[in-house]
């Protein structure tokens with residue numbers, strides 16, 4: 001979907017009936033887009049931006065499909081009372097298999113207009129527009145875990161914040177054959193983007209970055225800010241000198257105390273680079289802890305240290321939220337871990353994925369998926385009955401169907417659940433390693 005795709009007509013009418021204008025923002029009109037950015041920051045309780053930051057945000061978000069909701073009866077009718085944005089991304093379904101996905105962000109409603117159905121109209125509008133444009137999935141990361149289930153989204157990948165006690169962390173893993181270099185983000189921009197793209201394809205749940213994300217990451221939104229100037233980028237190059245991963249981090253310290261290493265991003269295309277970057281981080285001197293957010297709940301670090309208790313995982317139960325819009329395309333895009341046939345009888349009050357599909361996988365992990373019409377005989381394939389959110393949660397293998405059955409959220413025989421667990425098991429534990 002392009003940034004100019006029109007606002008959904010149903011939501012336009014719903015909000016018009018409430019006296020509100022639901023409109024696409026012309027991001028070439030910097031004054032109008034600037035008001036939208038101000039409303040977005042206010043919606044997230046953030047400070048007004050300095051002029052240079054506002055300009056950088058306008059440049060970074062110029063290609064997003066940007067929607068505002070306007071109330072002509074307020075004192076400042078040019079500033080939207082609600083915001084939402086979206087862009088075309090790709091979600092990694094299995095290592096090296098990706099699927100187009102509509103990424104949604106900046107969902108805010110002004111506290112002066114809350115609980116009147118504005119967010120509902122915006123979310124339903126995004127889903128209808130994404131579905132009409134042919135996206136099999138929509139996805140987002142959330143401030144609160146209670147907002148998006150009602151629209152058919154559900155957690156598909158979890159993430160953990162890892163904290164390492166520096167004094168207790170003694171390296172016990174293999175030596176890395178390559179070496180670490182400090183690089184300045186501006187000089188290494190193209191290389192870091194390339195490494196990021198390759199790392200994204202390594203793990204289910206990772207998503208292609210928007211341009212704005214690269215600019216945030218490499219300090220271009222507030223280059224003069226203290227935080228950006230304290231940020232370092234350390235890159236791992238393998239024995240042949242090929243870049244394979246990098247960490248973006250700051251050491252935060254109040255002299256004379258020891259500081260902490262705070263990692264913004266940890267990107268690795270393979271196990272070797274991941275180990276090398278962990279070693280670099282945990283062997284920093286003059287710090288007492290290393291904090292790395294959004295790591296896999298299956299991170300190998302405890303197995304790389306002499307004392308695994310030097311590592312603690314503070315678990316999030318959710319990070320990436322997915323909404324399936326086309327079940328056959330979503331299901332057939334990943335690789336499966338076992339051969340078998342299952343009928344998935346999906347209930348979706350919004351209608352996007354309502355109905356039964358037959359999923360058949362072969363020994364190579366490839367799948368064929370067919371939609372079953374009402375009149376079709378379902379045959380003898382084991383059957384699961386589940387809602388659209390549960391389909392999203394098991395899709396990447398982030399949770400087992402049997403766990404959702406234990407929670408009363410999926411119905412199926414023990415045989416059907418055991419087969420689903422084997423088929424949907426992920427090659428790598430799903431993870432999304434950044435916010436959007």
Ligand SMILES: CC(=O)SCCNC(=O)CCNC(=O)[C@H](O)C(C)(C)COP(=O)(O)OP(=O)(O)OC[C@H]1O[C@@H](n2cnc3c(N)ncnc32)[C@H](O)[C@@H]1OP(=O)(O)O
Nearest residue numbers: 105106107108109114115116117118119120140142143146
């Ligand atoms: C992808 C992202 O951008 S995540 C960011 C989400 N935004 C924020 O956290 C910013 C601060 N919060 C806000 O701006 C607003 O409170 C929003 C966007 C969360 C909700 O906006 P509203 O217009 O008040 O929501 P709306 O009136 O459409 O409510 C729709 C439904 O969501 C429910 N709901 C609204 N906010 C919340 C919430 N914070 N927690 C749980 N449920 C909520 C409502 O009760 C309603 O339920 P129902 O229709 O099933 O009965």
